[in-house]
Amino acid sequence: MPIALVAAASMTFSCSKSENASTALEGEHVYVFNVNRESLSADDETKAVFSTDSPMTVKFESGDKAGVIVVDENSSATGNYGTINADDQTTQIYVSSSIASGSTVYFYYPYASKQTAYAACPLNIPTYQTSDSEDFDADAMPLVAKPVSIDEELTASEYKDVSYYNLGSVVKFMIYDGNSAYAEESVKSISFTASGNIAGDFTYDLSSVDGETFSDITASEATVESAFNELVSLDGKTSKTSPVTIYMVVAPGKYTGTFKVTTDKAVYEWELTTEKTFQRSKKKNAYLNLATATRTAQELADYKTVTELPYTNALTSDDGYFKIENQSNESNLDAIWTFTSSYGAKATAYVNKTNYAAESYLVSPIFDIDGVSNIKLTFEHAGRYFATPLSTYAKLLVRTVGDDGTYGDWTELTIDNYFGNTSWTYVTATVDLSDYASGAFQLAFDYSSTTSAAGTWEIKNFSIAEFDPEPVIESVDPETITFASDDAAGTEYTVKVNAKYATAVDATIDDEENFSVSVSDLTDGVATITVKNLNEAAEKKRTATISVTATDGTNTSDATTVSVVQEGTAVASSYTLTFSSTTNGKSIGSYTATWTATCNDFTWNLANFNNNSNKWEYVKCGSKNFASVATITTASAIPIAISTVTVTIDAITTSSVNSTTLYVDTTSDFSSSACQTVTFTAAKGENAITVPTPTANCYYKLEFDCAQASSNGIIQISKVVYE
Numbered sequence: 001m002p003i004a005l006v007a008a009a010s011m012t013f014s015c016s017k018s019e020n021a022s023t024a025l026e027g028e029h030v031y032v033f034n035v036n037r038e039s040l041s042a043d044d045e046t047k048a049v050f051s052t053d054s055p056m057t058v059k060f061e062s063g064d065k066a067g068v069i070v071v072d073e074n075s076s077a078t079g080n081y082g083t084i085n086a087d088d089q090t091t092q093i094y095v096s097s098s099i100a101s102g103s104t105v106y107f108y109y110p111y112a113s114k115q116t117a118y119a120a121c122p123l124n125i126p127t128y129q130t131s132d133s134e135d136f137d138a139d140a141m142p143l144v145a146k147p148v149s150i151d152e153e154l155t156a157s158e159y160k161d162v163s164y165y166n167l168g169s170v171v172k173f174m175i176y177d178g179n180s181a182y183a184e185e186s187v188k189s190i191s192f193t194a195s196g197n198i199a200g201d202f203t204y205d206l207s208s209v210d211g212e213t214f215s216d217i218t219a220s221e222a223t224v225e226s227a228f229n230e231l232v233s234l235d236g237k238t239s240k241t242s243p244v245t246i247y248m249v250v251a252p253g254k255y256t257g258t259f260k261v262t263t264d265k266a267v268y269e270w271e272l273t274t275e276k277t278f279q280r281s282k283k284k285n286a287y288l289n290l291a292t293a294t295r296t297a298q299e300l301a302d303y304k305t306v307t308e309l310p311y312t313n314a315l316t317s318d319d320g321y322f323k324i325e326n327q328s329n330e331s332n333l334d335a336i337w338t339f340t341s342s343y344g345a346k347a348t349a350y351v352n353k354t355n356y357a358a359e360s361y362l363v364s365p366i367f368d369i370d371g372v373s374n375i376k377l378t379f380e381h382a383g384r385y386f387a388t389p390l391s392t393y394a395k396l397l398v399r400t401v402g403d404d405g406t407y408g409d410w411t412e413l414t415i416d417n418y419f420g421n422t423s424w425t426y427v428t429a430t431v432d433l434s435d436y437a438s439g440a441f442q443l444a445f446d447y448s449s450t451t452s453a454a455g456t457w458e459i460k461n462f463s464i465a466e467f468d469p470e471p472v473i474e475s476v477d478p479e480t481i482t483f484a485s486d487d488a489a490g491t492e493y494t495v496k497v498n499a500k501y502a503t504a505v506d507a508t509i510d511d512e513e514n515f516s517v518s519v520s521d522l523t524d525g526v527a528t529i530t531v532k533n534l535n536e537a538a539e540k541k542r543t544a545t546i547s548v549t550a551t552d553g554t555n556t557s558d559a560t561t562v563s564v565v566q567e568g569t570a571v572a573s574s575y576t577l578t579f580s581s582t583t584n585g586k587s588i589g590s591y592t593a594t595w596t597a598t599c600n601d602f603t604w605n606l607a608n609f610n611n612n613s614n615k616w617e618y619v620k621c622g623s624k625n626f627a628s629v630a631t632i633t634t635a636s637a638i639p640i641a642i643s644t645v646t647v648t649i650d651a652i653t654t655s656s657v658n659s660t661t662l663y664v665d666t667t668s669d670f671s672s673s674a675c676q677t678v679t680f681t682a683a684k685g686e687n688a689i690t691v692p693t694p695t696a697n698c699y700y701k702l703e704f705d706c707a708q709a710s711s712n713g714i715i716q717i718s719k720v721v722y723e
Helices: none
Strands: 004-007 028-037 057-058 065-070 077-085 091-093 104-109 121-125 126-133 144-145 161-162 164-166 169-176 188-192 200-204 223-233 244-250 253-263 268-280 283-291 295-298 311-313 322-330 338-339 344-348 359-361 376-385 395-399 411-414 428-434 439-449 456-466 472-477 480-483 492-500 506-508 515-519 527-535 544-553 559-565 575-580 596-598 602-607 620-621 628-634 643-650 657-665 676-680 687-689 699-706 717-722
Touching: 077 676, 104 121, 104 161, 126 244, 169 188, 169 253, 188 244, 200 253, 223 244, 268 283, 283 687, 311 596, 322 544, 344 359, 344 439, 395 527, 439 456, 472 544, 480 492, 492 544, 527 544, 527 559, 596 687, 628 717, 643 699, 676 687, 699 717
Parallel strands: 028 161, 126 223, 169 283, 480 559
Antiparallel strands: 004 283, 028 091, 065 077, 065 104, 077 091, 104 144, 121 200, 144 164, 169 244, 188 223, 188 253, 253 268, 268 295, 311 456, 322 359, 338 344, 344 456, 359 439, 376 428, 376 456, 395 411, 395 439, 472 492, 492 527, 506 544, 515 527, 544 559, 575 717, 596 602, 602 628, 620 717, 628 699, 643 687, 643 717, 657 676, 657 699
């Protein structure tokens, strides 16, 4: 059916210019480029998130990265990126040498990798775009900027303006149920298959950007899908004034084509028979009335129902109990999930030595068991070649099933034991399903992959059975209590304890001379431990351990520990991390583990580093099987102001390193607006990184972003010094 497309008002710009200065790093210059609002017309927008408010604004968010290419007067190009600070709307650019007079700086967005080909810069309009509720993830919009010429050598306190321009066109789809017949349905996604290519990879000449004329985009794909992260109900969406709204970025041009809206129960199709113009940096409204569409009902899976326990399934053959439901399969793979006699249910999107982007569910039968309260799932699984974290690409989901046959939303469950990702060794996972025992429910194994990594997941010996519960401590928060050196005697801190299948929680401490603990009653599964220091701090730091258990009156859980630290009055002038069997907290034989190292009573957290089962006096990161991000993070704040962090790198394969970054913040998750981000170029030897604003009581995180390499251990580190 034909549809109406209406040219919409242009989007408004919402970035502001910074007046703040940046501090130069010793040996590494920091340049600040202001996003210049005043030089832009209303049609030319920077962006990161669309707003449904009117006027429609497009903003950068803190942490966004803009690609940067610096070309000197000798035409030598260096690739880097700038970090967006949403508080003052500046792009902060870190380069390892000065930007000399005669240089030209080129910008593009979003940043994916370092580029030097400014005359043919690789960019992309995603063929699969997402929306959260009715807000759009505008990273789908590629941006370029006017080249910035550096007439004189730029110092850290100087500013240059940069003006960004959208390359894509925005389609605003407004979907409504004109005859109120489909109120019980919910929208999943919309796709546009055009008469020309509207998305995919393309290149753009950044040197041609003048803010007035723009080159055509030579895209590579004719279909774009824009999907909601969660289903959006059509209930009450009966007119143009109250639609379900979803956005899509496409390449500018004139197209006919087909629009398809997918709900949880049907597919609706409209033909765009009259060629329409989609203008760069303009928004086109598309009103889609379900009542005028060609509707095709979705075939719902004929799920079997299990009414008795225990239920077991080896998953070695297709017996009709488990259904395969592809969520996305853009490359039309013949099969993502298969049943095998030796390995159980097997999922992969690695075909003919190629990684494909896909997502597919293996959906269980419906479990509707009367008279049970405590049930658990166990299964064995193995896997390799996944990107990390594994919980992103190999998930377990659950949804409720109503008495009327309606399904709730899928919710992720925690898999307690993941495979190692480096071998085909099976591990057993156990998941408590007692919260769902009172009604009907379903499970699904959710496999997903990207064009960079498509792992293989094997699952067998699926079993759901009743069990006799024993008390367990599910979590303690925080896991470490730290008394400052100036905390007076009698200072108290608390720990929240979550316990299950328990009637009481008990706690003891191994240093009753300096600390005391007391425990509140267990209410709704939560108890509070109060920890008190009995004495003022001594010169040397004190440490103690709280042992926490839960009981049901008969059985007692395994103990969970909480660390207690009372800082000493003597403060170290520097902190040094080295590696050995005595400093390493765990013997590690992989590149995917999380562990700790402690030197002189100070602890660091390490992720995705290998110590070769404590045989090395150094650590290595980077894998030949997958891309990874390895980190070294202080477990607690360093009480003194650190001005330099020096990383000793014994060996490095720089061609496989995407970036190396130091983060400094007063919060342990590095989420404050004052978080300092320092990008440095890692090299063999001592890498001295200057902290822009040394501040006491900060956390420090070193991040090593590694591409998939030809061998393991592409970065070797033997020492880190903070002083």
